[in-house]
Amino acid sequence: MARSRRVLIVDPSIDSREVIRTALERQGVAVFEADSARRGDELMRRCHPDLVVVDGEIDGYSAGDSCAAWDTAGDIPRVVLGRIKGAATGDRQLSKPYQYSQLIRTIGELLGTHSGAQRPAA
């Protein structure tokens, strides 16, 4: 494996980011966090994530102004938490309140690193 998988989380909730980070890092995924749309744009350009998790309540995102910045024409999968305007059909949407186990499983499927399948038998 050339480099570890990268996930960008754009979510205003510090709790939520911490939970997702902890769960993903445990699987060897590198996690980048943004608490705003502006910061999300920045990290999007710098970190070249393999997958983006976007919370629907992120400032500026639901208004649509930053949506284009990480509308990656389908080459980077997105998981959208809650509802946002301008969600692409390819996006995976989880409505709130969602279960974290389901979110982590979805991320795993999209990254092709489904932890349940890869976990070595004890």
Place this chain on the structure above:
Amino acid sequence: MPSLFVIRGNDQGARVEVDATPFSLGRDTDASFQLHDTEVSRRHAEIRRAGGSYLLVDTDSSNGTFANGHRVVQHTLNSGDQLQLGGTVLLYTQPAESSATRRLLNVNIIGQAEPVDGSRIVSSISHEEGSRIFAAGQLTPWLARARNNLQVVYDTALAVSHTLDIDELLRRILQLVFDSVDVDRGCVMLIDADTGRLEPKAYLDRADSPGGETIRISQTILDYVLETREGVLTSNAVEDDRWDSAASILQLGVREAICVPMQGRYDVVGAIYIDTTTPAADAIRRPGVTRLGDDHLKLLIAIAHQAALAVEDTRYYSAMVQAERLAAVGQTIATLSHHIKNILQGVRGGSYLIELGLTDHDEEIIRKGWDIVEKNQTKISNLVLDMLTFSKEREPDLQETRLNETIADVVELMQTRAADLEVRLTWSPDESIPMLILDPDGVHRAVLNLVTNALDACDSVDDPLVEVATRWCPDDGVVHIIVADNGVGMSSDEVERMFTIFVSKKGGRGTGLGLPVTHKIVHEHGGRLDVETEPGQGSRFVIELPATLPTGITQPHTTAASPQADSRPFSLDELADLESLHGDDAGEFDADTGPGSDFPEDE
């Protein structure tokens, strides 16, 4: 019976009858008419009976009693006098007849087929013409005077009508007619929206009315009024001298009646009917003398028009209030669901981490998860407490409080959060604050919300700092609690909306309840909340609370014992005395948790 109608002041819209003399006016609860006005003395003035007239007598009030703009010690009251006591203005009305007790009676609308009492229309005036009396024009003195009084009462009636139900509004309008016109009976009818028929809504008569207990109104006349939108004056007296031959007059006397349409902005909403009855004996003695004329008709048309506008306003207003209420309920539920959903999301996140940690036997992950669960538990408890504080009409739970301990408790509680956000949180108590009577839980909540906001406000600035301080201002008899930050500050728009419930500038982090709750608590204490702020310049909130001292002295500068009572109401010795007086109580407060802690559990 004379009556008083409050035109201006806290009691605006209140009407009271001067049913017994002396009739006292004042702030006292046992005054005949209690005025809720701080500029009014406890016993401000009295209305006394002197022969056939009524006197207004000032009873040594501090701010004086005014009649028609002049300060008076004693004044003979005339109907239409405007009285001012403090900031309250009252209109005095005294009907021409002294026996003006009114009671309810019945209204019958008589169908066309039934015989009527021989009444016919003697005069009619169109709605447009009748309404002109409110424009300047040539008026008889009687009409001019009536118009002036009415104008005042109309303005008031319209101002208060928004808070009234329509029946109460109509009752007042009819009362107004009785105060202005010497009539025996009257009723207001509104057109029922479903049936299109007139339904009697309010009726009054004078106790000694010779007209009988049932008002009988001819359907023919009503139809005429509604169709032509003209007001009519009717009489059962015939025009020539053969009036005595009319059988109904001998039975009933001469009945004169006025019936006018209630013309609103678009439609006729109803009709007002009044009548007078002159007993047969009087009518025979003075043939041809009428009690109602075109002036009365014009006045009543004008009244009816105003009444119709008020009815329309009240109807629109009720519909609007209903719609707004539904919208507000919907918004409240949506907003609360949203907050609860976010908190639930946090709890799920924490639980998920704990589960991961347990699977991996990783205590660090368990700890992380537990912290998140705890944080969200605090969030939901704050949300619930804010909701309760905001929803309840509550009196502050007043008790002796060491304010500094209450605030120190808030600061201590918030230090962890400040550390998380890397904000410096400082605390400078004014140690000279005496023991005060406050609601410690309320003040705790109020300050907690301010500090929470301050911390959030300087999340993204350099060298973030939140300063909390108290200040004792004995000269003003107040204490200040100051919460200042060097954070993002607020624009004037944001300041304007800051007390609006559910409006938060903190996005997902705020509930929009914090400042409204703080404001409410401060208000309940009789204090005020001020803010100085500019975008980018931070915010400085100052809670000012009136200092109520445990001895029951509400204003410190009323203490006569102090030698410098004007400038320094309390010497340090006196303060020490006050403190020592309550030293026993003070022992009850644990220095660590303080009296105002919402979170008494041990750390």
